[in-house]
Amino acid sequence: xxxxxxxxxxxxxxxxxxxxxxxxxxxxxxxxxxxxxxxxxxxxxxxxxxxxxxxxxxxxxxxxxxxxxxxxxxxxxxxxxxxxxxxxxxxxxxxxxxxxxxxxxxxxxxxxxxxxxxxxxxxxxxxxxxxxxxxxxxxxxxxxxxxxxxxxxxxxxxxxxxxxxxxxxxxxxxxxxxxxxxxxxxxxxxxxxxxxxxxxxxxxxxxxxxxxxxxxxxxxxxxxxxxxxxxxxxxxxxxxxxxxxxxxxxxxxxxxxxxxxxxxxxxxxxxxxxxxxxxxxxxxxxxxxxxxxxxxxxxxxxxxxxxxxxxxxxxxx
Amino acid sequence: xxxxxxxxxxxxxxxxxxxxxxxxxxxxxxxxxxxxxxxxxxxxxxxxxxxxxxxxxxxxxxxxxxxxxxxxxxxxxxxxxxxxxxxxxxxxxxxxxxxxxxxxxxxxxxxxxxxxxxxxxxxxxxxxxxxxxxxxxxxxxxxxxxxxxxxxxxxxxxxxxxxxxxxxxxxxxxxxxxxxxxxxxxxxxxxxxxxxxxxxxxxxxxxxxxxxxxxxxxxxxxxxxxxxxxxxxxxxxxxxxxxxxxxxxxxxxxxxxxxxxxxxxxxxxxxxxxxxxxxxxxxxxxxxxxxxxxxxxxxx
Numbered sequence: 001x002x003x004x005x006x007x008x009x010x011x012x013x014x015x016x017x018x019x020x021x022x023x024x025x026x027x028x029x030x031x032x033x034x035x036x037x038x039x040x041x042x043x044x045x046x047x048x049x050x051x052x053x054x055x056x057x058x059x060x061x062x063x064x065x066x067x068x069x070x071x072x073x074x075x076x077x078x079x080x081x082x083x084x085x086x087x088x089x090x091x092x093x094x095x096x097x098x099x100x101x102x103x104x105x106x107x108x109x110x111x112x113x114x115x116x117x118x119x120x121x122x123x124x125x126x127x128x129x130x131x132x133x134x135x136x137x138x139x140x141x142x143x144x145x146x147x148x149x150x151x152x153x154x155x156x157x158x159x160x161x162x163x164x165x166x167x168x169x170x171x172x173x174x175x176x177x178x179x180x181x182x183x184x185x186x187x188x189x190x191x192x193x194x195x196x197x198x199x200x201x202x203x204x205x206x207x208x209x210x211x212x213x214x215x216x217x218x219x220x221x222x223x224x225x226x227x228x229x230x231x232x233x234x235x236x237x238x239x240x241x242x243x244x245x246x247x248x249x250x251x252x253x254x255x256x257x258x259x260x261x262x263x264x265x266x267x268x269x270x271x272x273x274x275x276x277x278x279x280x281x282x283x284x285x286x287x288x289x290x291x292x293x294x295x296x297x298x299x300x301x302x303x304x305x306x307x308x309x310x311x312x313x314x315x316x317x
Numbered sequence: 318x319x320x321x322x323x324x325x326x327x328x329x330x331x332x333x334x335x336x337x338x339x340x341x342x343x344x345x346x347x348x349x350x351x352x353x354x355x356x357x358x359x360x361x362x363x364x365x366x367x368x369x370x371x372x373x374x375x376x377x378x379x380x381x382x383x384x385x386x387x388x389x390x391x392x393x394x395x396x397x398x399x400x401x402x403x404x405x406x407x408x409x410x411x412x413x414x415x416x417x418x419x420x421x422x423x424x425x426x427x428x429x430x431x432x433x434x435x436x437x438x439x440x441x442x443x444x445x446x447x448x449x450x451x452x453x454x455x456x457x458x459x460x461x462x463x464x465x466x467x468x469x470x471x472x473x474x475x476x477x478x479x480x481x482x483x484x485x486x487x488x489x490x491x492x493x494x495x496x497x498x499x500x501x502x503x504x505x506x507x508x509x510x511x512x513x514x515x516x517x518x519x520x521x522x523x524x525x526x527x528x529x530x531x532x533x534x535x536x537x538x539x540x541x542x543x544x545x546x547x548x549x550x551x552x553x554x555x556x557x558x559x560x561x562x563x564x565x566x567x568x569x570x571x572x573x574x575x576x577x578x579x580x581x582x583x584x585x586x587x588x589x590x591x592x593x594x595x596x597x598x599x600x601x602x603x604x605x606x607x608x609x610x611x612x613x614x615x616x617x
Contacts, residue, residue, distance in 0.1 A: 018459040026475040137607075141600035143551045145558055146574060146592025153585040256466030259555050263578075274559065277474035289471045293463050300462075 077287035087287035098268030102253040109193030117204025139198025148263040165265040196249040207238040240311035247303030349612035356608030359601035370417030379408035401587040416568040424550035431491030439499020483562040
């Protein structure tokens, strides 16, 4: 088990370096000069050359990557072109809001998904199963940004119960756990939770169905075990796979929040990414993507380790 | 063809036997899916949407580009404008139907491209194995380190707005996923006896991959690819919704949703219409893909 974990950790290193390489290259696949955003339109050739040297753009790409990586390792992702502030600080401030949203959405989506999935799997091929499965299919097929709009139309425009955009009263950007702020979280969190709800439902339903059709369940029932006891076995057997799926979904919620954050003007990393794209703020774009991707890589690592820890069948030595 | 497999003659023998007239695999799949009501209903809805998009210019619709300041944001059910008008006074019905043209292309084309590229990569990686497999699959792993929405937005954001860029970025998102599936099914088939037999009778690697392996793995990869269309439709429209795909005044569902966002206080249900189209197409493809999957799972 320790061999497995350490191997898994070592395997992360090349992944992290390649992720950094992809983020680094992003700036270089952009059409035109990476200087375009900083350089005034009427800049002279000398100024352009000076700036190019100052930013290090005149060196060969591998050298640039090495230097960039070295600075990134020290937490220096450069400064945002739009605000002039350090990228890392900007991203970290925004990521906090995204994490809040993702975790609340995960609690809603995973709870619903597990419950619906267990019920659907247990009552397979009955009308209960059909209802739960329809929910799941709708959840994975709905364009979530549109669902967000529809929820705003119903609960903000028509009923006027909940605020439509923002993350707190008076455009406040700092999160607090009180009702004044929570009101702003309800709609984005429900919107975010729909896809994981659908996927977890489908996973848990399939797992439950598979486990219930295995011989050992028959044996447990034949020995006279009560249905709640059978259920405990189902949960224990389904947990590792379900956990892996949920971990992945949490990662998708953190990294894929841009559409929902745009709909609700939620001041998180996705919103930051959106403004970085449209202001052509390449260092900010690069830094945000790097940090979100690293989050995802480490979350996957944690999930793998947790899975190995709770599943005695995993002895990938 | 010198590499005619032994199994082919065996199949011919089976088919010749009158009592057990073996039906082809795909014919069986077709019959099974034709009996599935949900799949057929979805296929019908999709057929209607596709046909109306293709035939849009001949349906006698209003001009989807022509607006009018005096008839902006009419409600659903207005005389002459059954689905209302948008923020520039353009007929919503016409825009929704014309919008299908671009929306369907930018949603489905990335999956088709990724299907071709991913299948080739996966087939080569799975059949050749060894160092080439490691090289291809480890490169693919890097893309798995990004959540797919983030990857699509990162590439689109770096390349800049535009239809081509949006198709490119979504193709890059789906290639790794299809490659992984293709590689794993190919690895499962490559050591089977009929491949060995073909190799023994002198078939080259290209012929084996094309004739013997592709036919056996294409079905699984195809089903997997159809399940991606729903995601691709949502993401493609999402990129346009963010302003990274189609540019105004083109009618496209994601972009329409974006420009109508400001209208939700005036005429909310008209504003929500383009999203309903994305939802309809996406859920139909999902259900159809599920139906296809269970129809192809013949052993079950």
